[in-house]
Amino acid sequence: MPTDIEIAQAAKITPISEIAASAGLQPQEIEPYGYDKAKIKLDPEVNRSTDLGKLILVTSINPTPAGEGKSTVTVGLADALKLAGKNTMIALREPSLGPVMGLKGGATGGGYAQVVPMADINLHFTGDFHALTSAHDTLSAVLDNSLHQGNPLNLDPRRILWKRVVDINDRALRHVTVGLGGPTSGVPREDGFDITVASELMAILTLSTDLMDLKARINRIVVGYTYDKEPVTVADLGVAGALTVLLKDAIKPNLVQTLAHTPAIIHGGPFANIAQGTNSILATKTALQLADYVVTEAGFGADLGGEKFLDVKVPLLGKTPDAIVIVATIRALKHHGGVALGDLNDENIEALSAGLENLGQHLTAMNRYGVPVVVAINRFTADTPQELAVIKDYVAQFGATAYTTEVWAKGGEGAKDLAQAVIEKAAQESDFTPLYQPNDSATDKLNAIVQTIYGGETVVLSDKAQKQLKEFEARGWDKLPIIMAKTQYSLSDDAKKLGAPKDFAIHIREFVPKLGAGFLVALTGNIMTMPGLPKHPAALDIDIDEKGRITGLF
Template sequence: MLSDVEIRRQAHPQSIGKIADRLGISHDLLLPYGREMAKVNSGRLLKTKGKQGRLVLISATTPTAAGEGKTTTSIGLGQALSRLGESVCLALREPSLGPCLGMKGGATGGGYSQLLPADRINLHFTGDFHAITSANNLLSAVIDNHIYQGNKLNIDPRRVLWRRVCDMNDRSLRHIVLGLGGKLQGIPREGGFDITAASEVMAMLCLAESQADLQQRLDKTLVAFDYDEKPVYAGQLKVTGAMLALLRDALHPNLVQTLEGVPALVHGGPFANIAHGCNSLIATRTALHCADWAITEAGFGFDLGAEKFFDIKCRLGGVDPVVVVLVTTCRALKLHGGQQKKHLGEKDLSALRRGLVNLDKHIENVLKFNKQPVVALNSFSGDPVAEVALIEARCRELDVPFALSDHFARGGEGAIALAEQVKQIADSAEPYKPLYELDLPVEEKVRTICREIYGAHDVAFTKQAEKDLRQIEVLDLEDLPVCIAKAPGSLSDDPKLIGRPRDFDVTVRSIQINSGAGFLVVLTGDILRMPGLPKHPAAENWSLSEDGSIDGLH
């Protein structure tokens, strides 16, 4: 099979105007970025009469080093529905530059289920991440300048909560000291950087319903406390108008296409292990407005991204999927059963049987939200027939629909069976049921997620977390949903515990208030909001060809 880059070189993408035509989007609502990309003025578009499309959520079993392929499956399913004569639009997250250059590589699918233009989407795209970085760091600069220029708001430099961001994996910036160099260089204090995908500005943009809503969210963002222990909000610094101006174009979703010409709105990119893991609400609503089927995904496994999709995005945004597709692979389940990565190409039914418990737990979790899962087995070349049969038999035993999907090698044609399963189940969909009620105490919300979704025995709160809980109570923010930051590679908060861990406790280290985004970030275990690079970053394999394409970006 050809490489991803070779497949892209042979592609013949349509003009972005023709892609807009497929969705009924008038060209006067497009802000083109060359021939193959455009922003869509969704504010004007959503005021027009549109469709009431059905939403499909793509999730997965717990991530492994073998990869599961949610994005590739999303694209393949969209192409398959299109081949069946359906009107469809994808609504996906934007890749973060840091992981593209680090361990993950590109995030635009693969094989014959890719987004185009892949290199531009993965690198800079239409500048949304840069805009979010600039808006975030403008607020940081204004906070430090305010303290330096007399500190009228009486901000305690030791209690500044707002951190700078950059879209790069750089562990050296996690903890820094600012203002060194003398009297003219500012007030010295400790600070640090998060990755842009973890910025609260990213979370706000992805949950905002409109420009006015984003402005309100920016205004009420908690950034610090003063010397009298009173909260300081971004609106008090009179900078949110400028932040909104920097985010003007970033608020509009980006229109691109798949290899087979299926429209895709790619917008927003919060990580699911440290943020809410979903693309923008505006893009999702736009896809539902323009097509009969909208396909979206939530980051990492169902325990992380999909739980937040239901308990945060669906609750705040009023959307509700008709089907949940659980993506898994033979290789991933064998890893959960203890098989070593170097032997993944070998048949091992014993390891696969042991690893099936991970799939079992995720199926249980989907049902907790009153949704019917479809298990999509993402096919790899050389998957033993007996292993495929074993997974299908387990699904049959649990009365869960199953589809073997070969979209990587065959594009939409390879996902026809999955598309037919999705169409069949969608007709009997029931409204989703949230996992917890918002009036529960914060500790109980956290315990509910950890016990019900992760399978934990209990939750331990550190002294810092208990202090944070008291602060949340003082600020009267207890009715906010919770966004748990957790290791993605395990159902527990310990990435070494594979499969389906039992009888473990989750440790809550601290709780951060994201009042603008409208949720509380619960930090567990050793989770970090700024990743580091691996020993051999993916960037080592990149090169620029004479035709302008990037080799090594997968």
């Protein structure tokens, strides 16, 4: 079997102008980036349909380190819907170079369920992440320059929230000192780097409805506090216009295609374990205006990306999902049942049965929202009929049905049954009910997430977090939605607690106010906003020959 990149390199790609036309876009509505990708213009003069298509949200159980194929199933399902005669589009996030060069890999699907050009999308694509990095670090430079030029805003260097970013996993940059080298080199202070996808600018880009909303949100970013403990914003620094200029193209959604030539919009890339984990409002909304069915995904498990999509994105999008697909693999369920990563290919009904509790918690959590739910079993070659039967019997206890998908090997043909089920589920009446109300307290929101979504018992706030909530209440920030920054590998905040742990507490060590994005980030456990590389990073296996042909990119 050829590798993902070999399949992508052998594919016949349709000119992007033809893909745009098939999606209902006029030539003047796109800006081609070469032969096979384009930006979709933000033209207020273009009148698109107010009748939005059906929205299908793909999420998953808690994954293994390699991921469970959520993007692959998303692509395969969309291609299957197209095979069923439905006008379909995909809305996905852009890959970050961190996991591409690290461990998890890219985010373009796999096998015969991919979006292309795969290598371009996984690497520099249309430059959106570079623009975000440049804008973010421009703000850092302006902030440090203000300190150097007499500190007119009375910023306390010890209370600066705004770190620098780079789109690579680099643990050595988590904590740094800047401003060394004498009086001409700035004011010495402690600083650090986050990965670009954790930048508030990434969150803002994906939650903005237009260019002016982007600028307004940038103005609201809190970069730090004065010596009097008053917040300092980008509006105080006066550079929102310049940052918006740097992002004027990055805010435009990107149009590509699947191997089956289904139109795909790929835009924005916040991680779901440290940010909101969904593609942009503009990408999803544009797809909904153009297609009858839109398949989208939310990062990591339903406890992270799924919950954040439903409680943070949906209110801004103005459209609730018509069906939810939870992706599960036998491999991951056996891992949750206690099997070591090196033994996942061996049949183990006992471990599989034990690990099914993880899927059960996600089914319970997603059923809570009042939207029809189905399960997609992303089948691997080592999976046995007996293991598949065990999952299907278990899922039936929750009033749901599990469908075996083989999209990696067969593309859309491998998800025909799932597609038909999604069509039927999306036609049903649903009664979407959010997890919490906007005026609920931060503590109530936290407990709702922990108890209902994670199956935990309570939330424990550090002294610092308790003090912060009191300060936020005094400033009127305490009613903002919550973004939990939590490990993706467990329902708890301990990555080693697999399956469906009970009676656990989630420990919040501190909050980070992100007023531009419009939420509070709750940092749990030892979650890092700058990942590190593994012992054998993927970068060691990537190469290129004299003809420019890339190898090793999955």
